Amino acid sequence: MRKQHCGDVMQWRDLKEMLAGLEGPPDYSFEQLAREDIPQLTQLLRTWYPDICVGTESRHLEPSFYEREVFLRGEAPDRPLFAVLSRARDSRDIIGLLTLEKNVRGLQISASMGAVEPSHRGLGLGQYGLTLLETIGRSIGAEVALYYSTLKAARGQLNAERRGFQLVGIVPAFDMDAIAPGTVKRVYEALYAKVLTSPERIHLPDWNALIPSTRALFTHLFGQHPADLTALSERTLRHG
Incomplete structure (x- = not known):
């Protein structure tokens, strides 16, 4: 019988170990978020992604969120979230963030938020978010990966389908979003899933x-x- 709640179930590990064998984009590197990067990151997010000031994703603007919930480089891994920074290889500038959240009891992994600096959008970096979600999920023993996509643009939906994620629902009033300057409303989001375990484990x-x-x-x-x-x-x- 599977031991689902032992201490070694779905443990975050070193990012290089979890991404072993994955070839990343040539112009960018991935690294685990470190405590010293938090002040700069939160300021960058405000400029990259003004809409982040409302809704669930707004927690990414609070340094205390990372200190409380995220497994930071060189610190204790017993946190529910993992944050992957993207850097430009030449300048070493931070140009992207992906946060992943695990549910140990359900053996699930989900993408909490992905953001890319505006001048680097459309160059292929964002497409790696779902690859990282699946690769890290498999590495730590997740049996299903979940991804919520905005319906404000088609890119996230297309990326999910191209990587074998299946649209399993559209959730009305899922979260708060700024739909226009000064206008915040609850919005629909698409829910995608990818099964990471064998068919015989599914009832x-x-x-x-x-x-x-x-x-x-x-x-x-x-x-x-x-x-x-x-x-x-x-x-x-x-x-x-």
């Missing part, structure tokens, strides 16, 4: 326990349930 829901609307959504997302296929085959034989 399909009982078809008879699903109501019609749930059956319709299940079929739309994942294809026909085996029990539904069996029933269809039996109906065809009876009326064929």
Whole structure:
């Protein structure tokens, strides 16, 4: 039987170890966030991403958030979040941040936030966020990776699908966002998932326990349930 709550389950490790074998973008490097980088990072985020002042992601503007919740380089790994800095190889400037959050009890990993300095957007760096999410997730033993994408632009949605993440829902009123200067509203976000474990570890829901609307959504997302296929085959034989 799997021991799910032992101390060695889903432990963050050295970033190079977790990314072993992953070839990163040629013009950028990845490193674990260090305590001394926090003041500069929080100031940079305010200039890169003005909308961050509201909603769940606003916690990334608070130095205390990193000190309390994030596994910082050279410090205790028993924190729920890991922060990956991106630097330009030539200048060593910080030009990106990705934060990942683990749920040890559920063996889940999710991307809390990704941000790239505006002049470096569209050059391919942002596409590595989902690769890092999956690679680090597999390295620490996560069995499913979750990713919420904004619906303000198509790029995040396309990146998720290109990397094998499946759209499993759209969550209404998921979070707060600045949709225009001086206007903050609750917004829809798309939820993507990628299973990182073997099929035999996954239990399909009982078809008879699903109501019609749930059956319709299940079929739309994942294809026909085996029990539904069996029933269809039996109906065809009876009326064929």
